[in-house]
Amino acid sequence: MATGEVVLDVEGLRMRYGPVDVLRDVTFQARQGEVVCLLGPNGAGKTTTIEILEGFRTRSAGRVEVLGTDPARAGEQWRARVGIVLQSWRDHGKWRVRELLRHLGMYYVAYSTETVQRPWDVDLLIEAVGLTRQAGHKVRTLSGGQRRRLDVAIGLVGRPELVFLDEPTAGLDPVARHGFHELIEGLVDEGGTTVLLTTHDLAEAEKLADRIMVLDRGRIVADGTAAELARKIAGEDEVRWDRDGQSFRHTATDSTRFVFELFKQYGETIENLEVRRASLEDTYLTLVRRAESADHTEGGDR
Numbered sequence: 001m002a003t004g005e006v007v008l009d010v011e012g013l014r015m016r017y018g019p020v021d022v023l024r025d026v027t028f029q030a031r032q033g034e035v036v037c038l039l040g041p042n043g044a045g046k047t048t049t050i051e052i053l054e055g056f057r058t059r060s061a062g063r064v065e066v067l068g069t070d071p072a073r074a075g076e077q078w079r080a081r082v083g084i085v086l087q088s089w090r091d092h093g094k095w096r097v098r099e100l101l102r103h104l105g106m107y108y109v110a111y112s113t114e115t116v117q118r119p120w121d122v123d124l125l126i127e128a129v130g131l132t133r134q135a136g137h138k139v140r141t142l143s144g145g146q147r148r149r150l151d152v153a154i155g156l157v158g159r160p161e162l163v164f165l166d167e168p169t170a171g172l173d174p175v176a177r178h179g180f181h182e183l184i185e186g187l188v189d190e191g192g193t194t195v196l197l198t199t200h201d202l203a204e205a206e207k208l209a210d211r212i213m214v215l216d217r218g219r220i221v222a223d224g225t226a227a228e229l230a231r232k233i234a235g236e237d238e239v240r241w242d243r244d245g246q247s248f249r250h251t252a253t254d255s256t257r258f259v260f261e262l263f264k265q266y267g268e269t270i271e272n273l274e275v276r277r278a279s280l281e282d283t284y285l286t287l288v289r290r291a292e293s294a295d296h297t298e299g300g301d302r
Contacts, residue, residue: 005032006065007162007194008053013062015048015218022048024218026062030211032161033192035184037205039284040215046198049215050164053196054084067162080108083160085152085168093140097131097150098122100139101157108158120159128183129153130176145171152180156187163187165197169204177204184208202281214284222283229283242271 008030015023023045030036038046051057052064055071064070069078092100101122126135129149134142142150148171155163165184169177181204187193199205205212206226214222214229222229237255241248243266252258255275263270 006030007032007034007067008036008196009063009065010053011063013049013052013064014060015045015052015057016060022218023052023059026215026218026220028213028220028223030194030196032194033188035188035195035197035208035210037209037212038196038198038215039202039205039212044215045218046215047166050166050196050198054082054164055079080158081161083155083158083163085155085163085165093138095139096136097139097142098126098135100150101125101153104154105157120157122157125153125157128179130179145173145176148172149176149180152183156183159191160193161191162194163196165195165199167198167200169199169201181207202284226283230277238276240272240274240276243269 006029008028010029011027013023013026014021026045026049028036038049040046048057052059053066053071055066055074058072064072066074067078067081071078095103105120105122123135126132129152131146131149131153134146139147139150148169152168155165155168163184169180172180184195185208188195195208197205197208209226211224212222212226212229213220237252239250239252239255239258239262241262250258255277259273259275
């Protein structure tokens with residue numbers, strides 16, 4: 001659960017490549033224990049945003065503080081507090097899984113303080129990401145999905161205060177994805193870890209995120225919980241029912257209250273009640289259509 005401490009503080013972030021603005025005036029905060037998800041179509045600026053916050057890319061303008069430090073000038077002790085899971089797996093083919101994680105975990109011991117916890121017990125981490133059977137295997141023998149699980153373990157081995165997850169479950173099977181979700185939820189609930197996540201899996205975003213931000217052409221165009229965005233952008237819930245041989249349909253911003261009043265008035269004569277709530281998928285598709293429509297309009301003006 002989020003506390004009052006601000007972990008990510010971004011104001012007026014801009015990123016330009018030549019004449020092209022990839023990010024334009026991106027502003028947001030994230031607090032300790034909060035899981036924030038960045039959604040958006042390919043090319044919206046999600047990965048660029050994360051790379052700037054990680055300190056891998058230098059921004060063109062704006063103010064950025066991560067754990068109270070500008071990542072562009074951060075040192076090793078700051079990096080020991082941050083975990084990163086990139087889109088592609090790292091090539092450590094000659095190492096065995098357990099050996100690699102133990103080796104990487106030792107780098108964090110020197111930076112363990114009252115605020116920076118010691119690294120994970122390696123065998124517990126291996127179990128958590130579903131690699132127990134492969135613990136003694138060389139990395140080059142792992143399947144693509146198993147390598148993805150190892151990527152997650154590498155990003156979490158230092159038990160970070162803040163985790164950046166860029167498409168973390170891409171290539172994972174449903175069982176591994178479920179285990180990963182439980183691992184992240186445990187980090188947040190038990191250790192107050194803050195998570196910034198990008199994903200194309202809307203169900204994953206809805207399950208994990210306390211807050212969802214939607215990027216469209218380098219700008220944050222929506223920010224809120226899945227339910228808030230659905231009400232604000234996708235519209236109202238749809239309620240259908242039958243009564244006395246007739247079918248009815250009604251849209252409502254508060255379908256729970258509407259159904260309560262419906263039964264209060266008509267009771268057992270209500271049949272075949274169905275409530276379809278505005279979903280995150282509805283919201284996302286609405287935003288994508290708006291973006292496409294705006295692109296066509298701008299193209300027609302040129």
